[in-house]
Amino acid sequence: MCFLRTVAALFALSVFAFGQHAPAPVTSDENPVASGTIVIGFVGGFVGHEDSAHTTVQLTEHLRKEYPTRVYARTFENHSRDKALKEILQRLDVDNDGTLSLDEKQNARIIILGHSWGGSETVTLARKLQKIGIPVLLTVQVDSVSKPGENDALIPANVQRAANFFQPDGLIHGNAEIRAADPARTRILGNFRFDYKSNPVACQGYSWFGRLFMKHHIEIECDPKVWDQVESLVDSSLFPQPHTLEARF
Numbered sequence: 627m628c629f630l631r632t633v634a635a636l637f638a639l640s641v642f643a644f645g646q647h648a649p650a651p652v653t654s655d656e657n658p659v660a661s662g663t664i665v666i667g668f669v670g671g672f673v674g675h676e677d678s679a680h681t682t683v684q685l686t687e688h689l690r691k692e693y694p695t696r697v698y699a700r701t702f703e704n705h706s707r708d709k710a711l712k713e714i715l716q717r718l719d720v721d722n723d724g725t726l727s728l729d730e731k732q733n734a735r736i737i738i739l740g741h742s743w744g745g746s747e748t749v750t751l752a753r754k755l756q757k758i759g760i761p762v763l764l765t766v767q768v769d770s771v772s773k774p775g776e777n778d779a780l781i782p783a784n785v786q787r788a789a790n791f792f793q794p795d796g797l798i799h800g801n802a803e804i805r806a807a808d809p810a811r812t813r814i815l816g817n818f819r820f821d822y823k824s825n826p827v828a829c830q831g832y833s834w835f836g837r838l839f840m841k842h843h844i845e846i847e848c849d850p851k852v853w854d855q856v857e858s859l860v861d862s863s864l865f866p867q868p869h870t871l872e873a874r875f
Contacts, residue, residue: 663735663763663864664717665689665699666710666751670742670771670847681853682741682768689860696864704743704773707751718760726758737764737863739856741847745770745790745800746778756784763863766856769793769800769846783808789815789859791852793822796842815859820846 667682682701689699698717702710718730736755740748745767752762762785769792772778778801781788785806792800802819806812822845829848846852 662696662698663737664714665697665737665739665860666714667699667701668704668707668710668738668740668744668747668751669701670704670740670744680741681847682739682744685739685853685857685860688857693864704740704747707747707754710751711754714755714760715758726760728759731758731760734760734762735863736760736762737766737860738762739764739766739768739860740770741768742771742798742800742843743773744768746773746776749778749781749804750776752785753782756782760784761786763787764859765789766859767791767801767804768852768856769798769843770804771798772801779804781806781812781814783811785812787813787815787859787863789856790817791820791846791856792817793820793842793846795821795823796840798840798843800843800846818855820849820852822846822849 665686667686669680669682686699686701689697700710700713714734714736715726718726718734720730721727738748738751740746748765748767748770750773752765755762765781765785765788767778767788767790770778770790781804783806788804788806790801790804792802794800794802803817804814806814822842827845827849829844
């Protein structure tokens, strides 16, 4: 039954991605920032990194426009983790010598976020960075669905803060709890539950199949309340203001 559910979930995710309207064009991912904060977003399913129907894409585009000299923000497909890692390493190599010094690693300011399979890749990329000795300011998972061979529940110790937004209903639903591998080094801001059975959200641009079989998984992606909080978390890492963040949750 677990295998059948996995197959059904994979099929639903593929229809969810390919059954939508053609994405509206977005601006180029090119950004002149050579340093500053790097924000990496991962989309879910088989969604393209330029599909502006998805909130992860919208958020990174907004950050590029809002903070053009302070933030390098880019969205990747969840199967492009190695490409995202390469991008990060190139951005951190300020002196362009092909290697990262200890200072270049320790001065890294990185935020990673993602929805669905993108949430799973968020944690996996953070774990890859840990092996290299690179810290991560913040990870945010939205209805994170663990990919085969990945563990999206255990946040590695190089992550300073982590947050998890999930909903528990439907064929595809997010991981309900994340925890820190080392609570002394990683602060779990919370596992925030949302209920779309009682509080439905209208989503535009999704296939009838997705709306039928992935209804709640889609709704959390469309919910402006969720993404306002995600953006607040990102902003709090860009512009730290101690003792003010948690009051919003």
